[in-house]
Amino acid sequence: MVKLPSEYQEKYLKLLGPVEGQKFLDSIDAKVQKGFRLNPLKANYQEVAYDLSKPTPHVPTGYIGSVSGRSLEHQTGYVYSQDISAMYVAQVADAQPGEKVLDLCAAPGGKSTQLAENMANQGLLVANEINRKRAAILAENLERAGAFNTIVLNESPQNLASVFPGYFDKIVVDAPCSGEGMFRKDHDAIKYWHADYPAECAVLQKEILTETMQMLRPGGTLVYSTCTFAPEENEQIVAWLLERYPYLELVPIKRFAGMDAGRPDWANGNPDLTKTVRMMFHHFQGEGQFVAKLVDTRMPEVAAKPQKKKKAKGKRTNHIGLSGQQFDLWQDFAQKSGLKLEISKSDLRLSGDYLYWYHKDWPDISRLKFMRPGIMLGVFKKNRFEPSYTLALALQPEQIERVLEVTKEEWQAYVAGNTLTLTQRHPVGWYLLVCEKKPFAFGKVVDLTVKNFFPKGLRFIGLLNNQEL
Numbered sequence: 001m002v003k004l005p006s007e008y009q010e011k012y013l014k015l016l017g018p019v020e021g022q023k024f025l026d027s028i029d030a031k032v033q034k035g036f037r038l039n040p041l042k043a044n045y046q047e048v049a050y051d052l053s054k055p056t057p058h059v060p061t062g063y064i065g066s067v068s069g070r071s072l073e074h075q076t077g078y079v080y081s082q083d084i085s086a087m088y089v090a091q092v093a094d095a096q097p098g099e100k101v102l103d104l105c106a107a108p109g110g111k112s113t114q115l116a117e118n119m120a121n122q123g124l125l126v127a128n129e130i131n132r133k134r135a136a137i138l139a140e141n142l143e144r145a146g147a148f149n150t151i152v153l154n155e156s157p158q159n160l161a162s163v164f165p166g167y168f169d170k171i172v173v174d175a176p177c178s179g180e181g182m183f184r185k186d187h188d189a190i191k192y193w194h195a196d197y198p199a200e201c202a203v204l205q206k207e208i209l210t211e212t213m214q215m216l217r218p219g220g221t222l223v224y225s226t227c228t229f230a231p232e233e234n235e236q237i238v239a240w241l242l243e244r245y246p247y248l249e250l251v252p253i254k255r256f257a258g259m260d261a262g263r264p265d266w267a268n269g270n271p272d273l274t275k276t277v278r279m280m281f282h283h284f285q286g287e288g289q290f291v292a293k294l295v296d297t298r299m300p301e302v303a304a305k306p307q308k309k310k311k312a313k314g315k316r317t318n319h320i321g322l323s324g325q326q327f328d329l330w331q332d333f334a335q336k337s338g339l340k341l342e343i344s345k346s347d348l349r350l351s352g353d354y355l356y357w358y359h360k361d362w363p364d365i366s367r368l369k370f371m372r373p374g375i376m377l378g379v380f381k382k383n384r385f386e387p388s389y390t391l392a393l394a395l396q397p398e399q400i401e402r403v404l405e406v407t408k409e410e411w412q413a414y415v416a417g418n419t420l421t422l423t424q425r426h427p428v429g430w431y432l433l434v435c436e437k438k439p440f441a442f443g444k445v446v447d448l449t450v451k452n453f454f455p456k457g458l459r460f461i462g463l464l465n466n467q468e469l
């Protein structure tokens with residue numbers, strides 16, 4: 001039996017009433033239902049060695065079941081382990097190809113990967129995370145997903161607002177919160193809870209949303225979510241938004257079986273709050289989640305003010321052009337490996353020795369701290385170019401001629417850091433390594449050996465049959 005703080009118990013018994021409140025509190029001991037999503041950015045994305053017999057009704061790519069972080073499917077970004085409630089947030093955001101979307105509090109990347117998938121790699125997804133270590137994990141997850149249209153930043157909402165005024169069509173704020181909805185899955189989270197915690201989180205949420213509102217374009221959409229049950233961080237925040245920004249309107253969110261409507265009586269009585277959705281332990285299969293969708297009803301032409309381009313402060317060192325020699329090295333790689341991606345020279349950027357693909361119509365982010373200023377294509381080392389792991393995971397096998405299909409045992413050996421031995425000679429050079437049709441890395445063929453270029457920090461012991469011992 002999980003022990004919940006007495007003030008927490010009293011609060012929910014009062015809010016929900018004694019009978020329902022007790023059911024809610026008792027459900028803390030129920031089994032955690034794991035979930036995962038498939039990734040339609042990948043070719044043959046449904047060809048995975050996982051049970052797909054339990055699809056989720058509310059997310060077309062969602063399934064009930066667990067996946068291993070050591071499986072081929074996970075490493076190649078075909079599956080993403082995610083709670084089935086959490087996966088409803090990006091579904092509600094309904095990001096479309098071509099849109100400009102911001103995921104403001106994005107790590108580890110559950111919502112960002114799903115947004116990128118829904119955008120079919122068209123448009124721009126800015127995935128931001130304030131915590132640097134978490135931002136690195138976010139970048140890795142987006143990399144695995146094969147997200148091509150993404151910039152990963154490591155900024156405060158305030159700094160972002162100074163660069164992106166009125167810029168985004170859609171913004172997802174999956175806010176830092178008191179995490180009550182995680183209590184069943186992560187008992188340690190209970191230790192941090194105290195009676196004032198939700199109110200403290202609400203102060204931060206309002207600060208974050210104040211900056212957020214500066215970045216939403218007139219006519220744009222804001223999705224606000226938390227993984228807590230506390231009304232202070234849910235209905236009361238939405239009520240505050242509606243009062244402070246009268247041009248915002250709530251959009252009704254479809255409620256699937258087990259989902260509850262938001263509770264006006266837990267805020268200021270605004271009946272529109274029933275358009276928000278709660279996922280509660282005792283009713284819905286997943287963990288706790290709240291989600292609200294708001295649209296900015298101002299007409300774009302009335303409200304939009306011309307934005308003056310701010311001059312960058314200090315030296316702009318992040319993006320410099322390629323030298324002629326570097327461009328030749330890149331082209332040599334592209335030509336020899338038979339790369340079939342249309343990348344114009346003006347979309348190539350250099351950051352240190354790293355080569356990025358950064359669309360010329362994307363905004364100037366040189367004043368911001370970034371993890372990935374675009375898609376990392378590779379790195380220049382002395383007189384050679386090494387293609388990146390990111391590029392390997394973003395490619396479909398048909399987008400490159402030099403492909404080497406390996407066995408599952410060879411995949412396991414390679415991701416652990418070993419070289420592979422070939423039985424047949426191939427021309428020297430870079431090859432996209434593919435296992436069960438899933439690209440997983442680049443390797444360099446020299447004589448009868450595939451030299452290992454799997455990133456050192458990511459090496460692991462892969463599973464052959466997806467079963468953790």
Ligand SMILES: C[S@@+](CC[C@H](N)C(=O)[O-])C[C@H]1O[C@@H](n2cnc3c(N)ncnc32)[C@H](O)[C@@H]1O
Nearest residue numbers: 105106107108109110111130131134174175176
């Ligand atoms: C609920 S988590 C995000 C989960 C993520 N959206 C996902 O689906 O994987 C909230 C995030 O907000 C970040 N955060 C904390 N304080 C913040 C602040 N002041 N401004 C912006 N983000 C903040 C946390 O580091 C955390 O990664």
